[in-house]
Amino acid sequence: MTRLLSLARVFGLMLMVFSITYLLPILTSLLFGDGTAGLFVADMCFTLGAGALLWFATRRFVRDLKAKDGFLLVVLAWTGMAAFATIPLVSYLESLSFTDAYFETMSGLTTTGATTLSGLDQLPPAINLWRHELNWLGGMGIIVLAVAILPVLGVGGRQLFMAETPGPMKDSKLTPRITETAKNLWLVYGTITALCILALKAAGMSWLDAVCHAFATMGLGGFSTHDASVGYFNSPAIEGILIVFMLLAGMNFATHFQALRSKSLEPYRQDIEAMPYLVLMIGSCLGIALYLWLQGTYASYWSALRHASFNLVSIATDCGFSSTDFNQWPIFAPLWMLFLSCICSCTGSTGGGIKMMRTMILVKQSELQMFLLTHPTSVNPLKLGTLVVPSNIMLSVLGFIFVYFMSIVILTLLLVMSGLDFVSAFSAILACINNAGPGLGQVGPATNYGSLTDFQVWTCTLAMFLGRIEVFTALILLTPAYWRK
Amino acid sequence: MTRLLSLARVFGLMLMVFSITYLLPILTSLLFGDGTAGLFVADMCFTLGAGALLWFATRRFVRDLKAKDGFLLVVLAWTGMAAFATIPLVSYLESLSFTDAYFETMSGLTTTGATTLSGLDQLPPAINLWRHELNWLGGMGIIVLAVAILPVLGVGGRQLFMAETPGPMKDSKLTPRITETAKNLWLVYGTITALCILALKAAGMSWLDAVCHAFATMGLGGFSTHDASVGYFNSPAIEGILIVFMLLAGMNFATHFQALRSKSLEPYRQDIEAMPYLVLMIGSCLGIALYLWLQGTYASYWSALRHASFNLVSIATDCGFSSTDFNQWPIFAPLWMLFLSCICSCTGSTGGGIKMMRTMILVKQSELQMFLLTHPTSVNPLKLGTLVVPSNIMLSVLGFIFVYFMSIVILTLLLVMSGLDFVSAFSAILACINNAGPGLGQVGPATNYGSLTDFQVWTCTLAMFLGRIEVFTALILLTPAYWRK
Ligand SMILES: [K+]
Ligand SMILES: [K+]
Structure with a gap:
C-alpha cells in the first residue's frame, strides 16, 4: 500500500511537470489570437491542481523507487497523461467523443500519429500545435523509456542495450541515473529538433508548420497540420529534409549524443544497428521505386523514387507522414513498407516495432541454429559485433x-x-502496434481512423499503447506475482 | 562425392520401393475397367527401371548413412517421388501442365491436399485412387520423418521429442532404429486406416470413396473424389466419422501405438500434447458455432455446430476437407481456423504447422519471461509436464x-x-506451409489453385514442401557449411 501511495506521489509530480507543457499552446493561441488560450489555461490549472492535490495527499510517502515500480509508473504515466491531454480537444471540438479524443492523445504521446480527426487545416493553430507537441513530448518519453527505464526493468532483452549508460544497474535506485541520462539525451533531441525547424522554415514552411512538422518528425509521430499530410506542400525540398530528419530520429539518440560530444562520426560506425538500418532503408527505396516504375504506377523512375523514398522512409521509421495515397499502389509496396515498420527502427530511437537490434539477434540466431545442425558438437556463442549475447537474453x-x-x-x-x-x-x-500511423484500406493514408466504431478505436488505442511500452510492461501488471510482496 | 553416390544408391532403392505403390491403382483400374491400367503399368516400370538403374550404377557405394545425410535424403525423397508421381497425371490429362501436375503430386505427398484440378467427380477411379494413395503414403512418410528422422537431425528442437524412441541417438547409424520405429508406427497407421474405411462404408460411402477418403483422412491430406469435397455427401454420419478420425490422425501416432500395445488409455493421459489439443479443438468448435449462430450465418445453433465442427476440425488438424464454402462465413471464423492450423496438430501426427509441442513451449517461455521480470534473481527452468526443456532446445x-x-x-x-x-x-x-489445403478468396474451398499463374503455383508448391520438411531441412542444403567435408 505504501508502495502504491509513493507511486501516486511521483505521478502527482509528473502531472505538475506535464502542466508546464501547456505554456506552448497558450503562447501560440495568444500569438495567433485563435481564442483557445482560455481552454488551455483552464486545462493547465486543472492538471497542475490535480497533480498538486495527488502529491500533497501522498507527500509523506517518500521512498526510493525500485525497478519493479517502474512497470506501474510507465503504464500510469502514459495512460494518465493521455487522459489529461484530452481536455483541450473535447472542450474545443464539441462533437468529439472521449473515445476519439483519447485515441488522439494516446496516438500523440505514443508517437503513433494515427488520427480520428479530419479538417486538420481548419483547426486553431494552438490545437494543432498541442497535438504536435504531444508527438514531441512522447518522443522524449520514449527515448528515456528505451535507453534508461526498459533496460533496468529487463523487458525483452533490453538489458543488452545498457552498455552506453554509465553507473551501476541491477535493482539499484532508478532516479539518479535516469535523470543524468535523460538530461544528455534531451539536449541532443532538442538540438536536432531546432535544426529541423530551421531547415523546414528555409524550405518554405510557415513557422507554425515548421515547428509542428519538426515536432512530429523528431518524435516519429507523424501528425500533420493538413489532412493531405506532407502531400499538401508538394515540395521535393521539404520531403528531402524530412527524409533526412526521419532517418536521424530512427537511429539511437545515445549514438547521436556520443557523436556530438566527440565531434566525430566514429560512434555511428561503432553503432552495430546503424549500418544495416541505413542499408535496408536505402536498398528498399531503390527497389520499391523500381517496382512502382515497372508496374507503371509512375511514368519516370525519378518520380517513382521521390514518392517511394518519402513514403517508405516515413512508414519504415514508424513516422507515418504520407505524400501520396500509397494505398493505391500495387499492394506489395505498402506491405513491404509495413513489414519494414515492424523491424527497422533502432534501439533508443523514437520509432516503434521490434527494433533493428532484435531483428539482428533473430537473424543471427537462425543462422547459428543452421550451423549447429551440421556441427552439433560445436559450442558457438551468438555474437553481435564483438558483443556476446548470453542465452538468457536471447530467450x-x-x-x-x-x-x-x-x-x-x-x-x-x-x-x-x-x-x-x-x-x-x-x-x-x-x-498502431508499431506506432507507425496510417494503415491500408479503410484506415489508409487518404482516410483516417474516424470511420471506426468505438470498440475498434479502443482496440487500436490498446495496440499503440502496448506497442509503445513493449507489451510485457503492461502484461506483467496482470500477473498476481507482480502484486505479491 | 562418394557420399553423394551412396545417397543416390539409397534414393534408387527408395524409387524401387515406391514403384510397388502403383499396384493399387493398377488393381483399381482393372476392377473398374477405366482403361488407365496401361498408364500405371508403364509408369511403374519406368519408376522401377529408373530406380534400378540408379541403384545399379552406384551399387558399390555402400556406406552407413550419417545424420547429416538425412537432410539431403529427405529433400531428394520428397521432390524426386513427387516428380515420378506426376507421370500418370500428365499422361492421362493431356491439358495438364507439368507445373500443375507437380503441384498436385507434391500436394499429395506433403498431405497438403490443395488441388489445381477440377472435375474430380469425372476422373477415372484409378487416377482418383492414385491421388489419395499419395496422401496416405505421404502420411506414412511424415510419421517416420517426425518420429524417427527429424529428431536425429535435431531440426527445430525435435531432439526433445525422441523420448519414446528406443536405442541410441546422437550421430550414430540411422537405418536400424528408423526401420524398427517405422514398422511399429505403420502397423498402427494401417490398423486405424482399416477401421476408418469400414466406418465410412457403413455410413453409406461406396468402397472406392471409403478407401479414398480414409486415405485422405489418415494422412490429413484432404484430397477428395468430389469437387464439393465432403459437402457432396451431405451426411452428418460421414462428417461425424471423419471428425473422429481426423482428430485421431492429428495426434501422435507413437501415443496410439503405446495405447494399442498396452491396451489402455493411460498413454493419452501421459501425452502432454493430447489434452490441450483436444480442449482447443472442442472449445473452438463450440465458440465458432456460437459466433456463426449469433452472426445469423446459420438459423439454429445445431446446424452452426455441425458445419463449424466439421470445417474447423478439418482445417485446424490441417486435413483440408470442406463441407461448405466457409469462405462465405464472416471472416473471423475462417481466420481463426487458419490460425489453429498453424499451432494445433501434435508432434508425430500427419498434420502440419509448428505443432502443439512448440506452441506450448512458446507459451510457457513467455510466462517464464514474465515471471523473471518480477523475480530477476530466480533460476527457473522451463518445464513441460515433468520434462525440463534445456535452453539450447528452447533456442x-x-x-x-x-x-x-x-x-x-x-x-x-x-x-x-x-x-x-x-x-x-x-x-x-x-x-500450403501448414499443409492444410484450402485458403480463402481466390483459393477458397469453393474454388481451387487452378486459377493461379505458373509462378504462383510454384511458390505454393515451395511453401508446402518447406512446411512439410520443417524449412531448416531444406535451408541447410543452401549453406556452404553443409557441403564442406
Ligand atoms: K508514427
Ligand atoms: K491437408
Whole structure:
C-alpha cells in the first residue's frame, strides 16, 4: 500500500511537470489570437491542481523507487497523461467523443500519429500545435523509456542495450541515473529538433508548420497540420529534409549524443544497428521505386523514387507522414513498407516495432541454429559485433517477439470479429502496434481512423499503447506475482 | 562425392520401393475397367527401371548413412517421388501442365491436399485412387520423418521429442532404429486406416470413396473424389466419422501405438500434447458455432455446430476437407481456423504447422519471461509436464518458429508481388506451409489453385514442401557449411 501511495506521489509530480507543457499552446493561441488560450489555461490549472492535490495527499510517502515500480509508473504515466491531454480537444471540438479524443492523445504521446480527426487545416493553430507537441513530448518519453527505464526493468532483452549508460544497474535506485541520462539525451533531441525547424522554415514552411512538422518528425509521430499530410506542400525540398530528419530520429539518440560530444562520426560506425538500418532503408527505396516504375504506377523512375523514398522512409521509421495515397499502389509496396515498420527502427530511437537490434539477434540466431545442425558438437556463442549475447537474453528477446506477434494476431482477430475487413484490420493493428500511423484500406493514408466504431478505436488505442511500452510492461501488471510482496 | 553416390544408391532403392505403390491403382483400374491400367503399368516400370538403374550404377557405394545425410535424403525423397508421381497425371490429362501436375503430386505427398484440378467427380477411379494413395503414403512418410528422422537431425528442437524412441541417438547409424520405429508406427497407421474405411462404408460411402477418403483422412491430406469435397455427401454420419478420425490422425501416432500395445488409455493421459489439443479443438468448435449462430450465418445453433465442427476440425488438424464454402462465413471464423492450423496438430501426427509441442513451449517461455521480470534473481527452468526443456532446445524451437514465420512473410510477399490480392496470397501460403489445403478468396474451398499463374503455383508448391520438411531441412542444403567435408 505504501508502495502504491509513493507511486501516486511521483505521478502527482509528473502531472505538475506535464502542466508546464501547456505554456506552448497558450503562447501560440495568444500569438495567433485563435481564442483557445482560455481552454488551455483552464486545462493547465486543472492538471497542475490535480497533480498538486495527488502529491500533497501522498507527500509523506517518500521512498526510493525500485525497478519493479517502474512497470506501474510507465503504464500510469502514459495512460494518465493521455487522459489529461484530452481536455483541450473535447472542450474545443464539441462533437468529439472521449473515445476519439483519447485515441488522439494516446496516438500523440505514443508517437503513433494515427488520427480520428479530419479538417486538420481548419483547426486553431494552438490545437494543432498541442497535438504536435504531444508527438514531441512522447518522443522524449520514449527515448528515456528505451535507453534508461526498459533496460533496468529487463523487458525483452533490453538489458543488452545498457552498455552506453554509465553507473551501476541491477535493482539499484532508478532516479539518479535516469535523470543524468535523460538530461544528455534531451539536449541532443532538442538540438536536432531546432535544426529541423530551421531547415523546414528555409524550405518554405510557415513557422507554425515548421515547428509542428519538426515536432512530429523528431518524435516519429507523424501528425500533420493538413489532412493531405506532407502531400499538401508538394515540395521535393521539404520531403528531402524530412527524409533526412526521419532517418536521424530512427537511429539511437545515445549514438547521436556520443557523436556530438566527440565531434566525430566514429560512434555511428561503432553503432552495430546503424549500418544495416541505413542499408535496408536505402536498398528498399531503390527497389520499391523500381517496382512502382515497372508496374507503371509512375511514368519516370525519378518520380517513382521521390514518392517511394518519402513514403517508405516515413512508414519504415514508424513516422507515418504520407505524400501520396500509397494505398493505391500495387499492394506489395505498402506491405513491404509495413513489414519494414515492424523491424527497422533502432534501439533508443523514437520509432516503434521490434527494433533493428532484435531483428539482428533473430537473424543471427537462425543462422547459428543452421550451423549447429551440421556441427552439433560445436559450442558457438551468438555474437553481435564483438558483443556476446548470453542465452538468457536471447530467450528474453525471443519471448518478447512471440508476445508481440501474438498481440498482433489477437488484436487483428478482435477487429475482424467486430466486422472490419481483414486488410484494414491487419494493417491497422500493425500500424498502431508499431506506432507507425496510417494503415491500408479503410484506415489508409487518404482516410483516417474516424470511420471506426468505438470498440475498434479502443482496440487500436490498446495496440499503440502496448506497442509503445513493449507489451510485457503492461502484461506483467496482470500477473498476481507482480502484486505479491 | 562418394557420399553423394551412396545417397543416390539409397534414393534408387527408395524409387524401387515406391514403384510397388502403383499396384493399387493398377488393381483399381482393372476392377473398374477405366482403361488407365496401361498408364500405371508403364509408369511403374519406368519408376522401377529408373530406380534400378540408379541403384545399379552406384551399387558399390555402400556406406552407413550419417545424420547429416538425412537432410539431403529427405529433400531428394520428397521432390524426386513427387516428380515420378506426376507421370500418370500428365499422361492421362493431356491439358495438364507439368507445373500443375507437380503441384498436385507434391500436394499429395506433403498431405497438403490443395488441388489445381477440377472435375474430380469425372476422373477415372484409378487416377482418383492414385491421388489419395499419395496422401496416405505421404502420411506414412511424415510419421517416420517426425518420429524417427527429424529428431536425429535435431531440426527445430525435435531432439526433445525422441523420448519414446528406443536405442541410441546422437550421430550414430540411422537405418536400424528408423526401420524398427517405422514398422511399429505403420502397423498402427494401417490398423486405424482399416477401421476408418469400414466406418465410412457403413455410413453409406461406396468402397472406392471409403478407401479414398480414409486415405485422405489418415494422412490429413484432404484430397477428395468430389469437387464439393465432403459437402457432396451431405451426411452428418460421414462428417461425424471423419471428425473422429481426423482428430485421431492429428495426434501422435507413437501415443496410439503405446495405447494399442498396452491396451489402455493411460498413454493419452501421459501425452502432454493430447489434452490441450483436444480442449482447443472442442472449445473452438463450440465458440465458432456460437459466433456463426449469433452472426445469423446459420438459423439454429445445431446446424452452426455441425458445419463449424466439421470445417474447423478439418482445417485446424490441417486435413483440408470442406463441407461448405466457409469462405462465405464472416471472416473471423475462417481466420481463426487458419490460425489453429498453424499451432494445433501434435508432434508425430500427419498434420502440419509448428505443432502443439512448440506452441506450448512458446507459451510457457513467455510466462517464464514474465515471471523473471518480477523475480530477476530466480533460476527457473522451463518445464513441460515433468520434462525440463534445456535452453539450447528452447533456442532451437524459437529459431525454427522465426524461420517459419519469415517464410510465410517472404512467400506471401512473392505472391502479392505477382499480382494476387493480399487475403488470397496470405491464406494460400498459410494453407500450403501448414499443409492444410484450402485458403480463402481466390483459393477458397469453393474454388481451387487452378486459377493461379505458373509462378504462383510454384511458390505454393515451395511453401508446402518447406512446411512439410520443417524449412531448416531444406535451408541447410543452401549453406556452404553443409557441403564442406
Ligand atoms: K508514427
Ligand atoms: K491437408
